[in-house]
Amino acid sequence: MSAIDNSQSDKTDISLGELLGRAAETPDLPLVFLYDGKPVKPGYHVTEVKAGHFSALDCGANPEAWSEIFVQLWDIEEGERTHMTAGKFSAIVRKVSERVRLDGSAKLTFEVSDGVRPMQLFCANAPVAEDGTLQVALTPRPASCKPRDRWLAEKGATEASCCSSSASKCCS
Structure with a gap:
């Protein structure tokens, strides 16, 4: 499995709806997230999916409001597990959406940690089918x-x- 150069992705900062749409096209492919130049471990977990609605003032005193979906990934290796399929990822999100309102067009942020290092925030590039997997390159979300x-x-x-x-x- 090769790491994706971010320039290969169709676009950066995709929405949850865009990710789920691509996953629906290839539900049987293993879904592999790449960050820090490497793929997540085969036993990774989606530990939380949460929706936030924010109101703020920016540094110019302009009011701001947006919705954001956070997907938390725990990057661990567990036994003989393989990467979850795109279909399983979609099923997890569907289950969350039964109890939490998820706006498919909301800004999508991934929170990733290996359980040792602090959580890092990432945005997702467009998924790419490569090497028999559906790969999603995560890039650090800058201020x-x-x-x-x-x-x-x-x-x-x-x-x-x-x-x-x-x-x-x-x-x-």
């Missing part, structure tokens, strides 16, 4: 400045200082 992100999107700029005078309404 960002939302006013700067909006300003860059509007200007089409590639670099700007968060707190420069050109990035208006930032860090006020």
Whole structure:
């Protein structure tokens, strides 16, 4: 099994609905998450699936609101277990959705730990069928400045200082 170069993925930061849609196309393939340059161990567990609805003020005092789905992965090896199939992953999420409202279009965040190292936050790249598995590359979820992100999107700029005078309404 080879690690995925993130540039091979169709797009980054997919939603839960996009992940489940791809899993439905290949339910019998082992679902392998890759992070820190390696695949999760064959005995990994989905320990939690949770939905959050957030309200906040960004650094420019702009109100923000969003929904986010968190999938917690415990990266352990357990006995002779193999990677769970995409269908089993989908069944776990379906079971959660019977009791917790999950917005399929919500931002998707993976929380991953091996039980020793602290939990790390990741976003998911588009799943890719490779080497007889469905692989999902996880990339670290960085902090960002939302006013700067909006300003860059509007200007089409590639670099700007968060707190420069050109990035208006930032860090006020």
